[in-house]
Amino acid sequence: MSSPKTHAAAAEEFLKDEARTLWHDETLWHVRQKRDTAAQKLPEWETLRNQASQIKDYVLSHLDELLVQFEKNALANGVEVLWAKDGKEHNEHVYRILQENHVKKLVKSKSILTEECGLNHFLEEKGYDVVDTDLGERIIQFNHQVPSHIVMPAIHLKKKEIGEIFHKHLGTKEGADDPGYLTEAARIHLREKFIQANAAITGVNFGIAETGGFVVCTNEGNADMGTHLADIHIACMGIEKLIPRAADLGVFLRLLARSATGQSITNYSSHFHRPSPGKKMYLILVDNGRTTQLGREDFRNSLKCIRCGACMNTCPIYRRSSGFSYGSTVPGPIGSILSPGIDLNKYSTLPFASTLCGSCSEVCPVKINIHEQLYKWRQVIAKEGNPQLAKKWSMKLAGKVLGNPAWYNFMGKTARTMLKITPDSLIYSKVNAWGKKRDLPEVPKESFKEWYQKNRKNE
Numbered sequence: 001m002s003s004p005k006t007h008a009a010a011a012e013e014f015l016k017d018e019a020r021t022l023w024h025d026e027t028l029w030h031v032r033q034k035r036d037t038a039a040q041k042l043p044e045w046e047t048l049r050n051q052a053s054q055i056k057d058y059v060l061s062h063l064d065e066l067l068v069q070f071e072k073n074a075l076a077n078g079v080e081v082l083w084a085k086d087g088k089e090h091n092e093h094v095y096r097i098l099q100e101n102h103v104k105k106l107v108k109s110k111s112i113l114t115e116e117c118g119l120n121h122f123l124e125e126k127g128y129d130v131v132d133t134d135l136g137e138r139i140i141q142f143n144h145q146v147p148s149h150i151v152m153p154a155i156h157l158k159k160k161e162i163g164e165i166f167h168k169h170l171g172t173k174e175g176a177d178d179p180g181y182l183t184e185a186a187r188i189h190l191r192e193k194f195i196q197a198n199a200a201i202t203g204v205n206f207g208i209a210e211t212g213g214f215v216v217c218t219n220e221g222n223a224d225m226g227t228h229l230a231d232i233h234i235a236c237m238g239i240e241k242l243i244p245r246a247a248d249l250g251v252f253l254r255l256l257a258r259s260a261t262g263q264s265i266t267n268y269s270s271h272f273h274r275p276s277p278g279k280k281m282y283l284i285l286v287d288n289g290r291t292t293q294l295g296r297e298d299f300r301n302s303l304k305c306i307r308c309g310a311c312m313n314t315c316p317i318y319r320r321s322s323g324f325s326y327g328s329t330v331p332g333p334i335g336s337i338l339s340p341g342i343d344l345n346k347y348s349t350l351p352f353a354s355t356l357c358g359s360c361s362e363v364c365p366v367k368i369n370i371h372e373q374l375y376k377w378r379q380v381i382a383k384e385g386n387p388q389l390a391k392k393w394s395m396k397l398a399g400k401v402l403g404n405p406a407w408y409n410f411m412g413k414t415a416r417t418m419l420k421i422t423p424d425s426l427i428y429s430k431v432n433a434w435g436k437k438r439d440l441p442e443v444p445k446e447s448f449k450e451w452y453q454k455n456r457k458n459e
């Protein structure tokens with residue numbers, strides 16, 4: 001079995017295009033700054049974060065009861081509720097619903113959960129043309145890519161590239177990259193798809209246990225357009241997306257848009273409770289590893305995530321290596337603590353793709369201790385996982401040297417001597433990853449300890 005690609009190896013691909021790396025970094029930092037401005041305008045920002053965190057803590061510790069309450073209320077509203085233990089079961093439910101209702105054409109609004117379950121691929125194999133209606137998602141669907149960001153799926157593409165994609169798939173003018181013109185072309189194209197669709201698939205941002213209703217947030221109104229026109233609405237929801245009461249919703253809606261894009265509110269926060277007369281509404285509640293994560297004491301509160309993407313926009317590693325380098329449905333800091341829970345071997349390098357600066361935890365609207373969990377995963381991986389051998393040995397060696405003053409002094413002296421006589425061609429060669437992008441500092445004549453003993457010891 002071949003080893004999964006490491007984060008560093010995947011990042012190297014992205015980093016080859018220096019101009020794109022810089023632009024990607026700056027673009028996401030700009031979104032982070034917009035988030036800061038929006039947050040600073042609310043004096044109660046920290047109170048909201050605390051409330052959201054506490055509500056989610058309550059949800060996680062009462063998940064069993066709240067799910068039963070949610071199901072009961074949804075059923076009473078006339079919604080058909082289905083449970084899926086994993087992605088396979090989820091996809092089979094969707095397929096069966098489409099078959100039973102003789103659905104020929106379907107549209108889908110943005111849903112990370114359906115990405116996680118591989119729904120598009122599954123349905124395409126069954127002969128369905130799944131049309132993603134979120135603009136960013138449609139762009140990457142044309143480009144045969146997966147989202148590189150959970151809120152801005154096509155953030156890795158420049159408008160010139162989007163112009164080329166639209167020229168190829170939608171027949172827009174060659175070389176045209178005006179966002180207004182391209183958006184209009186997408187709108188005309190998608191209207192046609194909305195009108196033809198018999199079924200609309202959406203994700204769920206918040207399920208409300210008290211009412212059995214749920215909320216879907218979009219900026220483009222595409223979820224509403226799809227669900228209002230089609231006879232069948234299939235809503236796919238991770239079981240952790242619950243909140244206890246409708247009154248709690250305001251806390252999360254205020255935090256979500258500000259954290260995601262710096263907007264005060266998402267353009268469309270649509271509430272669904274029951275099917276319209278003559279129509280059907282299905283709700284699929286998906287576990288897919290969530291209850292296992294809930295049982296891991298150190299990592300359970302990663303399930304508080306409301307998928308705002310703020311931890312990605314602030315992360316220096318994500319900004320410079322893009323979402324593709326993570327190889328997981330949810331990239332960035334939160335993805336690096338969720339993914340090892342799904343497959344420790346495949347995602348064993350992700351918790352190391354972090355500076356542990358803590359910026360992710362600082363911006364997280366539900367106060368997940370992301371950087372601490374990254375550190376915890378490193379410990380788990382070092383103990384029972386599959387850390388890279390080179391890393392394992394170098395850490396062992398470092399532990400020996402740092403734990404023994406005599407060894408430390410000897411190694412320091414040796415390194416200072418060796419660095420002086422080692423030719424630059426070796427220091428800045430492929431063999432030394434550290435030398436690839438940086439100049440090493442000038443080697444000092446002596447260590448700090450030697451200098452201290454000479455100059456200050458007797459002061």
Ligand code: SF4
Pocket residue numbers: 259304305306307308309310311312334360363364365366367368370
């Ligand atoms: S972990 Fe926090 S900051 Fe990151 S996406 Fe989830 S809610 Fe947003």
